[in-house]
Amino acid sequence: MEPVDPAPAAPPDREQSPPMTAVKTARPTRSGPRSGPGNRPRNRDRLHGLLMSAPAVAGLVAFVGIPFGYAVVLSFYNVRLGSPMAPSFFGLEQYRRLFTDPDLSGPFLRALLNNLTFAVVVVPLQTGLALALAILLNRKLKAIGLFRSLFFMPVVFPMTLVAVIWRLILARSDQGLLNSALHAVSFGNWGAFDWLGDSATAMASVIVLSVWQGVGFQMVILLAGLQQIPGELYEAAELDRATPWQRFRHVTLPGIRGTLVFVAMLTSVLSFRVFDQVYVLIHGGGLDEDATRTVMYQAVTTAFDQNNIGQASAITVVFFLIVVALTLIQRRVVRPDNED
Amino acid sequence: MSPTSRRYRRTACTGLALVLPLAALAACGGNGGSGGTSADAGSGKGTISVWAHQGQKSEDGALQSAVKSFNSSQSKIKVELKLIPGNDYTKTITATDASQLPDVMEFDGPTMANFVYNKKLAAIDSYVSAKTMSNATAGSKAQGEIDGKHYGLGMYDSGLGVYGNRKLLDAAGVKYPTGLSDDWTADQFTAALKALKAKDSDGKTLDLQENNGYATEWGTYGFAPIVWSAGGSLLKDGKAEGALATPAVVSAMKTFQSWKTYVDPNTDGNAFAKGRVALSWVGHWMYPTYSKALGSDLVVLPLPDFGNGPKTGQGSWAWGIGADTKNAKAAGAFLDYLMNDTDVTAMTTANGAPPATKTALAASPLYKQGGPLRLFADQLAKPCGDSDITKSCVAVTRPVTAGYPTVTAKFSDALNSIYGGADPKSALEKAARAIDQDFSDNAGYKIP
Numbered sequence: 072m073e074p075v076d077p078a079p080a081a082p083p084d085r086e087q088s089p090p091m092t093a094v095k096t097a098r099p100t101r102s103g104p105r106s107g108p109g110n111r112p113r114n115r116d117r118l119h120g121l122l123m124s125a126p127a128v129a130g131l132v133a134f135v136g137i138p139f140g141y142a143v144v145l146s147f148y149n150v151r152l153g154s155p156m157a158p159s160f161f162g163l164e165q166y167r168r169l170f171t172d173p174d175l176s177g178p179f180l181r182a183l184l185n186n187l188t189f190a191v192v193v194v195p196l197q198t199g200l201a202l203a204l205a206i207l208l209n210r211k212l213k214a215i216g217l218f219r220s221l222f223f224m225p226v227v228f229p230m231t232l233v234a235v236i237w238r239l240i241l242a243r244s245d246q247g248l249l250n251s252a253l254h255a256v257s258f259g260n261w262g263a264f265d266w267l268g269d270s271a272t273a274m275a276s277v278i279v280l281s282v283w284q285g286v287g288f289q290m291v292i293l294l295a296g297l298q299q300i301p302g303e304l305y306e307a308a309e310l311d312r313a314t315p316w317q318r319f320r321h322v323t324l325p326g327i328r329g330t331l332v333f334v335a336m337l338t339s340v341l342s343f344r345v346f347d348q349v350y351v352l353i354h355g356g357g358l359d360e361d362a363t364r365t366v367m368y369q370a371v372t373t374a375f376d377q378n379n380i381g382q383a384s385a386i387t388v389v390f391f392l393i394v395v396a397l398t399l400i401q402r403r404v405v406r407p408d409n410e411d
Numbered sequence: 412m413s414p415t416s417r418r419y420r421r422t423a424c425t426g427l428a429l430v431l432p433l434a435a436l437a438a439c440g441g442n443g444g445s446g447g448t449s450a451d452a453g454s455g456k457g458t459i460s461v462w463a464h465q466g467q468k469s470e471d472g473a474l475q476s477a478v479k480s481f482n483s484s485q486s487k488i489k490v491e492l493k494l495i496p497g498n499d500y501t502k503t504i505t506a507t508d509a510s511q512l513p514d515v516m517e518f519d520g521p522t523m524a525n526f527v528y529n530k531k532l533a534a535i536d537s538y539v540s541a542k543t544m545s546n547a548t549a550g551s552k553a554q555g556e557i558d559g560k561h562y563g564l565g566m567y568d569s570g571l572g573v574y575g576n577r578k579l580l581d582a583a584g585v586k587y588p589t590g591l592s593d594d595w596t597a598d599q600f601t602a603a604l605k606a607l608k609a610k611d612s613d614g615k616t617l618d619l620q621e622n623n624g625y626a627t628e629w630g631t632y633g634f635a636p637i638v639w640s641a642g643g644s645l646l647k648d649g650k651a652e653g654a655l656a657t658p659a660v661v662s663a664m665k666t667f668q669s670w671k672t673y674v675d676p677n678t679d680g681n682a683f684a685k686g687r688v689a690l691s692w693v694g695h696w697m698y699p700t701y702s703k704a705l706g707s708d709l710v711v712l713p714l715p716d717f718g719n720g721p722k723t724g725q726g727s728w729a730w731g732i733g734a735d736t737k738n739a740k741a742a743g744a745f746l747d748y749l750m751n752d753t754d755v756t757a758m759t760t761a762n763g764a765p766p767a768t769k770t771a772l773a774a775s776p777l778y779k780q781g782g783p784l785r786l787f788a789d790q791l792a793k794p795c796g797d798s799d800i801t802k803s804c805v806a807v808t809r810p811v812t813a814g815y816p817t818v819t820a821k822f823s824d825a826l827n828s829i830y831g832g833a834d835p836k837s838a839l840e841k842a843a844r845a846i847d848q849d850f851s852d853n854a855g856y857k858i859p
Contacts, residue, residue: 153529
């Protein structure tokens with residue numbers, strides 16, 4: 072991965088501009104023998120590749136593949152956790168209920184919408200913030216390690232703990248930390264506001280606390296990406312009298328493009344998994360359930376509060392398909408140029 | 412990446428996709444065959460495992476010392492106690508296969524029917540001594556009984572009330588009831604809140620234990636009395652439709668909703684003990700904390716009356732024997748020991764609960780005539796059972812059905828959204844439809 076090119080317009084030409092004849096003669100010699108005896112080493116490469124990926128693939132099959140297959144099967148049955156009744160075949164009934172029964176589809180579609188809102192807001196916000204923090208912390212300062220670890224700290228805390236702390240911050244009484252801070256700042260003009268209970272701010276509160284908790288992780292990855300950019304490029308840019316913005320635009324951004332794409336994808340996958348904070352805040356009281364219910368939350372409560380495994384499986388299957396589809400689309404849209 | 416390896420990958424993926432469901436089915440078959448379960452009396456010697464929920468520190472301490480003294484009182488049986496956080500306790504048992512469950516386990520009263528239905532609990536009648544059975548209070552025995560067999564015995568029962576801060580009530584000039592007979596109506600309760608608000612610096616005068624969350628068992632236990640007191644019911648003849656969303660219940664829920672402006676969110680759990688609010692709607696278990704904080708300023712009042720007389724929830728944590736135990740005799744001996752006066756008294760002193768054994772109840776300084784918690788004893792002396800809710804009875808048992816997990820999940824969800832501002836009528840109707848759908852999916856949860 073060497074995306075560092077000070078003049079982005081140059082490299083594509085370099086390969087194409089050499090005489091066409093040279094390319095034409097070169098190609099057959101390189102890819103021609105594929106069907107001949109040169110096939111061997113390629114085959115061996117493939118074998119080695121398979122061997123080396125085997126542990127990961129085995130893990131993937133055991134912990135993702137099989138459970139998912141299991142979920143697909145279960146979603147066609149009426150299965151109750153621990154019920155003495157044998158699971159009965161339900162056909163598409165679970166799916167029908169999820170999409171057409173107004174009592175069930177209402178919350179489910181709302182949960183899907185909440186998940187999408189969460190992802191759409193969190194991905195750019197968290198990636199952008201992480202980039203800003205990374206740039207801020209990518210300097211040669213004394214004790215920079217201390218600052219970096221300070222910003223990384225929330226990542227170390229489990230989300231459940233973070234949610235419990237934020238419950239105190241967002242408490243709706245005038246003794247909630249946020250409310251009392253606003254009260255002080257506004258010279259007493261700010262009353263108690265119900266951050267978690269008001270449907271307008273409930274999701275926003277969850278987003279803020281999630282970003283606060285997670286941003287350090289993305290920051291560290293981006294920081295590593297930033298440090299890959301050779302200093303000479305900046306020196307050269309400075310000699311060319313590039314402004315700081317130009318340096319950011321034409322040196323930094325291209326330099327970490329691959330990292331940025333990776334971070335954005337990772338964030339979006341993580342953001343679909345949002346569950347812990349909602350669960351803890353609901354059980355702690357005062358969270359607007361409708362405004363913050365996510366699909367994962369619905370699946371877990373359906374399975375383990377109501378013992379309805381079939382329904383919960385159907386929810387997860389639908390959700391899995393949606394997430395896979397979105398990820399594929401996202402990959403297509405933001406695919407890094409230098410993948411091959 | 413070359414096209415060939417991509418093609419190879421695709422075939423591999425297709426292969427996997429085809430094989431996976433089969434593997435899953437094989438996995439299904441693997442653990443599906445856990446035939447009939449039955450407790451084995453065993454030798455009455457050896458180590459038995461015990462699961463209990465982790466509650467307040469004082470309760471955990473009382474239980475731990477009971478186990479310790481049991482272990483040192485004899486040498487034949489050794490008890491290993493495992494405490495599991497209360498919020499996930501029921502889920503843990505539900506998700507655990509019967510064969511992995513301990514010899515003795517605690518469970519919350521209303522979940523018992525479900526565990527019996529799931530074959531996770533054994534009847535205790537043949538393992539617990541006759542003396543222990545006859546010493547259990549009527550309420551405790553009734554809670555643990557299905558089809559004439561007993562599956563659980565509690566060390567204590569439970570009750571709900573409104574704790575009042577006498578000093579704050581008097582300062583606001585609020586007159587409060589002295590017992591069940593002159594109970595507040597819901598309107599009087601609202602008026603009291605209003606009067607208290609005028610004297611309160613932040614306008615919050617009521618604690619509804621919001622910090623426990625309402626989409627939880629606390630929501631159902633704490634606020635189903637509103638439904639009962641309005642003449643409704645969570646479940647009537649196995650159906651929620653027509654019982655849960657009656658006009659009276661809807662209007663009672665509107666009143667409940669209107670209290671939110673008076674409610675302290677109680678994030679720190681100290682709203683009442685620290686004197687921030689004058690009234691706290693909670694169960695007996697807060698008595699030790701509250702009486703320590705307020706002393707003689709603490710008054711105990713019944714929940715307000717919504718038209719069908721004051722009501723309270725009843726039933727609490729109980730002990731049973733795991734269906735797959737190999738040592739039921741030893742388990743029974745441990746239960747006998749737990750129900751002795753010393754341990755029941757230590758436990759009920761720790762959590763303020765009404766003792767569930769006759770001898771301990773009679774000796775209880777808290778619940779005897781004239782005792783500070785006499786009100787709870789009075790309420791429990793007028794039991795309704797789980798379906799026969801009349802105007803004159805007070806203590807209602809939550810529905811004894813294996814479908815209770817769904818009932819409580821749907822009702823507490825509705826309650827949570829009503830508290831958050833949703834329309835009570837549509838929220839309750841939705842819950843009723845969901846409960847009925849679930850019961851029809853499960854053939855009414857008839858215990859086989």
